[in-house]
Amino acid sequence: xxxxxxxxxxxxxxxxxxxxxxxxxxxxxxxxxxxxxxxxxxxxxxxxxxxxxxxxxxxxxxxxxxxxxxxxxxxxxxxxxxxxxxxxxxxxxxxxxxxxxxxxxxxxxxxxxxxxxxxxxxxxxxxxxxxxxxxxxxxxxxxxxxxxxxxxxxxxxxxxxxxxxxxxxxxxxxxxxxxxxxxxxxxxxxxxxxxxxxxxxxxxxxxxxxxxxxxxxxxxxxxxxxxxxxxxxxxxxxxxxxxxxxxxxxxxxxxxxxxxxxxxxxxxxxxxxxxxxxxxxxxxxxxxxxxxxxxxxxxxxxxxxxxxxxxxxxxxxxxxxxxxxx
Ligand code: UT7
Numbered sequence: 001x002x003x004x005x006x007x008x009x010x011x012x013x014x015x016x017x018x019x020x021x022x023x024x025x026x027x028x029x030x031x032x033x034x035x036x037x038x039x040x041x042x043x044x045x046x047x048x049x050x051x052x053x054x055x056x057x058x059x060x061x062x063x064x065x066x067x068x069x070x071x072x073x074x075x076x077x078x079x080x081x082x083x084x085x086x087x088x089x090x091x092x093x094x095x096x097x098x099x100x101x102x103x104x105x106x107x108x109x110x111x112x113x114x115x116x117x118x119x120x121x122x123x124x125x126x127x128x129x130x131x132x133x134x135x136x137x138x139x140x141x142x143x144x145x146x147x148x149x150x151x152x153x154x155x156x157x158x159x160x161x162x163x164x165x166x167x168x169x170x171x172x173x174x175x176x177x178x179x180x181x182x183x184x185x186x187x188x189x190x191x192x193x194x195x196x197x198x199x200x201x202x203x204x205x206x207x208x209x210x211x212x213x214x215x216x217x218x219x220x221x222x223x224x225x226x227x228x229x230x231x232x233x234x235x236x237x238x239x240x241x242x243x244x245x246x247x248x249x250x251x252x253x254x255x256x257x258x259x260x261x262x263x264x265x266x267x268x269x270x271x272x273x274x275x276x277x278x279x280x281x282x283x284x285x286x287x288x289x290x291x292x293x294x295x296x297x298x299x300x301x302x303x304x305x306x307x308x309x310x311x312x313x314x315x316x317x318x319x320x321x322x323x324x325x326x
Contacts, residue, residue, distance in 0.1 A: 003175030008067025039257020043159030043282030080115025080286035113314025115286025163290020191315035
């Protein structure tokens with residue numbers, strides 16, 4: 001059976017570190033509150049010269065090197081992002097040109113923080129159908145650019161990073177086994193950015209009303225997020241004849257340690273088999289699962305033959321999971 005297998009991973013985060021102590025100087029908050037409510041200790045923030053494609057490019061270059069491929073080998077690029085450099089062209093287009101991927105097709109997928117599993121699932125299907133042999137999947141964000149640093153409910157959480165995975169066609173048991181992707185638009189106003197689109201194009205008024213920043217109803221997002229994690233992880237395992245005991249490592253979207261712990265508990269996964277790096281990166285949106293997977297592989301927490309479960313949720317709401325035999 002033809003599957004898409006990950007043959008190289010890369011990750012990149014901006015050099016600038018914003019600690020909780022730094023935030024204490026900017027807004028009414030405390031290190032204790034942030035750590036207790038979210039598990040986050042520090043996060044990376046792009047500088048003014050860095051856009052999402054700059055981060056994506058670095059992660060993609062590392063993934064290609066590790067896959068032992070040259071850019072011309074890539075036939076398609078699928079990017080998950082909520083913060084493209086500009087409305088269009090896409091981050092995928094910019095990366096395709098700057099990386100030198102011949103005339104590879106490219107697309108950006110906007111599924112907020114679920115953009116990681118959406119782009120990975122999409123890329124895997126381009127291979128599984130037999131259309132392409134090598135696809136580059138990327139999750140990249142500069143969420144700091146749409147963060148209101150006077151809103152303590154969001155600015156302590158959101159951050160910047162990119163991760164990438166090179167997928168290659170493989171005939172055998174290893175690779176991406178299955179995925180589930182869902183959305184439910186009734187929750188749109190729990191997490192969204194009102195300004196800049198066709199509903200409220202940019203005007204002086206939208207800028208003055210701070211409409212070009214992400215708005216979030218945090219505690220409501222929290223409850224729905226736990227439910228969605230449980231829903232999409234349980235279903236994909238059951239359909240493929242597995243239980244939580246079979247999962248070597250669960251890599252959830254890194255939004256909040258308490259959400260991760262609550263979801264892991266409900267699906268009966270001990271925290272030793274759950275990957276966490278939210279303490280060092282905060283919530284990096286569509287990048288988070290890629291960055292976490294890259295770190296887990298580099299740390300030797302995943303080895304050949306392991307069953308790995310990825311899951312993410314985000315604004316929209318959009319959520320989903322990907323099951324991999326490593
Ligand atoms: O990718 C998806 C993205 N989003 C998420 O995953 C977010 C999910 N939600 C969360 O992570 C949590 O809801 C938060 C971390 C955002 C907030 O934690 P919470 O335990 O749900 O707190 P809360 O919103 O219920 O607020 C409790 C109190 C409020 O004060 P009052 O009204 O009780 O006086 C807030 O004003 O905490 C206050 N607060 C803060 N205090 C210090 C909110 N943000 C802060 C802050 N520092 N940064």
